[in-house]
Amino acid sequence: QVRLVESGGGLVQPGGSLRLSCAASGSIFRINAMGWYRQAPGKERELVAAITSGSTTNYADSVKGRFTISRDNAKNTAYLQMNSLKPDDTAVYYCNADAYGSDLRYLELWGQGTLVTVSS
Secondary structure, X not given: OOEEXXXXXXEEOOOOOEEEEEEEEOOEEEEEEEEEEEEOOOXXXXXXXXXXXXXXXXXXXXXXXXXXXXXXXXXXXXXXXXXXXXXXXXXXXXXXXXXXXXXXXXXXXXXXXXXXXXXX
């Protein structure tokens, strides 16, 4: 019905860059806040970056100055530009969104995740 699909993950060398995309599809009336989470092996899932419908952003301290979250409301899509990547950034990255369907019912959405591996 309503889905989030992440893309853009892959293998990158330390210091490299990746751009993740999160596209929402289906009968959506409005998306409120969107966020990127990540989970590394042996670690709990953590919030990496979030963005409100008004484009206010919030970042984890570990990624400030390196990652940038953005969104295109017309396309129901969020992005995460990741620069100066470090091995510690290796994780499965998940997109999250709070939204309302076309029937105005509240939706909490999660993507299936995309793997980012930072290694030489």
